[in-house]
Amino acid sequence: MQTSSGAKLDFGRVALLLVLLGVGWYFWDSPALWPLKLLVVMMHESGHAFATLLAGGSVDRVTLAANESGACLSRLPAGMLAQVAVYSAGYVGSALAGAFLLLATFRLRLRRFVLVASCVCLAVMGILYAGDGFTLAFCMGTALALGLAAKYLPDGGVGMLNLFLAAFSTLYVAFDLRSDLWNNAARSVSDAALLANVTPVPSWAWAALWSFVSLALLGLFARWSLRASRPEGLGMGYSLPSSRR
Template structure:
């Protein structure tokens, strides 16, 4: 399969992506994956925080919880539009993070820079916005791990870890949307319920909109990330030719 730019489907990348998603699904309840789940929760809360700043508001604090919960407390300028943007930025922010990881790592070959940027992001969230000791320790610990990985790990392993994070994030977003927005009891306490009270648009409509946008974003980014640009693969060093005597 070839795109308009001439990029072709990289079956190796696709197979690895599907393998990682399958492994994540199979080991979903393993405690080994707990730090990655909390990391995705931080992506969600960071989406709220960034949106709050973009609309001219401020962020008081961000909390992460051991049970994979999270919250972002911010102050917003008055207006329904600001509330819509900030409330929508949680679920969509997680989808944007997963999509960005895939595209930056495999479409633009920026895997090491992405891991370094993630380290800086976590350090900033920890130092400036952590609202409790656990959130601070988690952010700084993950920032240190990612910083060391970006500095010392081989490029291939960095790419593999980024792909795992993007695959896991995509899967978590899907499960999160299903559990939070399509469960009526949970939806009544979710961001969708907040917007329903602000806009008079039913929470189920917001749930459907966020689900469609998130899935579309992840699908498009996966499509582009799994297609290698012509000549964009890993290049081996040239082999020196022996001189004739």
């Protein structure tokens, strides 16, 4: 199997990713996946928060709710560009997070580092910006779980966990784009509607742009991640759990 540039795809990686996507889709409504859905919502709200800080604004608080909704309340500097960047960073940011998980697990071999970095980010977000007890408990509890996984899971287990998180977040982003941006009722109260109120661009156009950018990022990073490893062993490919990395 080859990409358009002639690089070969690793069939094992492709098959494993498709299996995990299928597992996530099949068990989508299982209560066991509820914490993962909240984690992706937190990625979305963290995207808004990071963009706010980069734009020179300040974040007041971030909140999550048990019904998988979330909010990032922040103060933005004056200017349309800052508003466009911050409102766009939710959907695109969560897509980028899922895409980077794929790349880090398959190509960069940063499996354990990814869990540690996620642990630290969640803890920092919870301590600095959690707007209520539920959000703080989720951030700190999930940070603890990821930190313990990074410390105690074997290499193969860490890789499988990262890959499932990447596959699930990719699936959630796709479903989120569909339900939030291409449902007229939902789009009327989404980030796209907020931007439509401050720009001459209608909400459906923002929805189309964010969907294209998000799916393009996921596709591009997946293509990089699923290439076969080089013969000399640089960027060794992902393997099923074993004693060999």
